[in-house]
Amino acid sequence: MFTQFKSYIKGHESVPGEAKLLRKIDTFILSFCCLCYFTNYLDRSNLSNAYVSGMKEELNFKGNELSLINTVFTVGYIVGQLPSNLALTYLRPHLFFPAMVIIWGSLTMITAAVHNPQGIMAIRFFLGLAESSTFVGTHYILGAWYTEKELGKRSGIFTASGLAGTMFGGFIQTGIQSSLDGVHGLSGWRWLFIIDGLITIPIAIYGFLLFPDTPTTTKAPYLTSEERAMAIARIPESGSVKVPLNLTFAKRIFTSWHWYGFVILWIIAGETESFSSNALLALYMKAQPAKTYTISQLNNYPTGVAAVGIVSTLFWATLTDFMGGKRYLVGYFIAITGIVTSTMILTRYEDKAVVFGAYYWAGAVYACQATFFAWCNDVLRFQDDRFRSVVIASMNMGSNAVNAWWLLLFYSANFAPRFTKGMWAMIGCSIALALWTTGIILMTAREEKNRDDQELRVGDLDTKIIEETAREV
Incomplete structure (x- = not known):
């Protein structure tokens, strides 16, 4: 089965009708997921935008209350990871995803x-x-539909959509601040949350009607029976197996190197994103004692970080697809970036141009989101769906569990503008990332060799049986 799948992947670009299938699933999977992620990041980034646009003063924020709110959000985010991903192996995604969209849109407006x-x-x-x-x-869904040569680019497009939400959040806040501030007695930052919530309603309707679920469960009206069969043939047979959730399954998870390897990888990599995900540049600007930035500048200047992240994400996601899935290259790139940018801020803090340049360059580490989750999907391609869903969910759960206290320890708002401890933490994480990436390379190489050897032994046995049967005849 492994050999047959590899042969299919090697020549899959010439399969009649496959390009059309890819266009269809790209259109409906990526459009819905990217819109969801865009609004996800719009909600998250706009809390910081609202904070520097009048919310802090109007609600009388004190000390590190903003960081505490971010931590509480992270706790809820952590708790929901594993149940939501397992739910996708039981429930139809075209029902589950839109339901979640409606819930978070309503909460945003509240x-x-x-x-x-x-x-x-x-x-x-x-x-x-x-x-x-x-x-x-x-x-999880992307890993169910796309092959190793297709997955990185799609993961990159998805990640970039979230970064676009971060980037445009600042511009949206600026527009709302200037046009709606005071309308019907509401501050501009309050209108921001109302508008964000309203945006989610048509997205949820779209997903309910047209999201295609998974290859083995899809009933999408725009896919023909031949295209559904082709979608199933593109994934290993083991990927569609639904194993029961029991102690045996749990033991398999916690005795597998995959769980420890990729969970710890994303914990380390997730903390290298702290420069960007915790809005450090905006906090640095807000806390400057010698210079006062306007609300427009506080909202717009940090968007450059997300812009760098988008370019870096798409570049590395496309490159690693082109190179046959060498996702590990990103680990070394991020390690270098983290060490250099932190050192720039530590040693040249008085030079604002250097500090701004370092924060912008640090946005390039966002590339790890797309490539590392694509890497996990690649390695787990021959595992069953529930195993893959648990590992993917555990990766993000572990990273956010650490980030819940990491930001308070190293990047709390009251540490601005220097974040000295955070710079040293970034250097430590970058070194650890390079070492851990090397370890996963060795483990995946060994697993690939064992799989090839096993397939070769099975092939030799089949040949021997055929030869013996022929002699008997």
């Missing part, structure tokens, strides 16, 4: 009515639960 930081804290916990379905759920 945020506009809060009167204190504690109200936001309660809402953000449940918002985290609902939004937890999108990131890991999409990577």
Whole structure:
């Protein structure tokens, strides 16, 4: 089966009708998932945008309350990861995903009515639960539909959509601040949450009607019976197996190197994203004692970080597909980036141009999102769906579990503008990432060799049986 699948993948580009199938699933899977992720990141980034656009003063934020709210969101996000990804192996994705979209859209609009930081804290916990379905759920779906030569680019497009939400969030806040601030007695930052919530409604309807589920369960009206059969043939037979959730399954998870290898990989890599995901540049600008930035500058300047992240993500995702899935190259690139940018800030802090340049360059580490989850999907291609769903969910769950206290320890808002401890933490994570990436390379190479050897032995046995049968005849 392994040899047959490899042969199919090697020549799959010439299969009649496959290009048309790819165009269809790209259109409906990527469009829906990217719209969901865009609004995910729009919601997350706009809390920081609202904070620097009047919410801090209006709700009387004190100390590190913003960081605490982010931590509460992260806790909800962590709790929802594993259940939501397992739910996708039981429930139809075209029903589950839109339901989560409706929930988080409603909670986003409710945020506009809060009167204190504690109200936001309660809402953000449940918002985290609902939004937890999108990131890991999409990577699970992408791994079910796309081959190793296709997966990186699609994962990159998906990740870039979230970064676009971060980038455009600043521009949207600027527009709302100037056009809606004070309309019907509401501050501009309150209108921001209302508009964000309204955006999700047509997205949910679209997903309910047209999302194609998985190759083995799809009933999408735009896929012919031949295309559905082709979609199933493109994935290993083991990928469609549904194993029961029991102690045997749990033991298999926790005794597998895949779980430890990829969970720890993403924990380390996730913390290298802290420069960008925790809005450090915006906090650095807000806390400058000698210079006051306008609301427009506070919202717009940090969008450059996301722009660099988009370019880096698409570049590395496409390159690793072209190179046959060498996702590990990104690990070494990010390690170098993390060490250099942190050193620039530590040693040249008085030079604002250098600091801004370092924060922008650090946005390139966002490339690890697409490539590392694609790497996990590649390695787990011959495992069953539930095993793959648990490992993918555990990766993001582990990273966010660490980030829940990591940002308080190293990147709390009251550490601005220097974040000295955070710079040293970034250097340590970057070194660890290079070492751990090397370890996974060795483990996957050994597993691939064992799989090839086993397939060769099976092939030799089949040949021997055929020869013996021929002699008897």
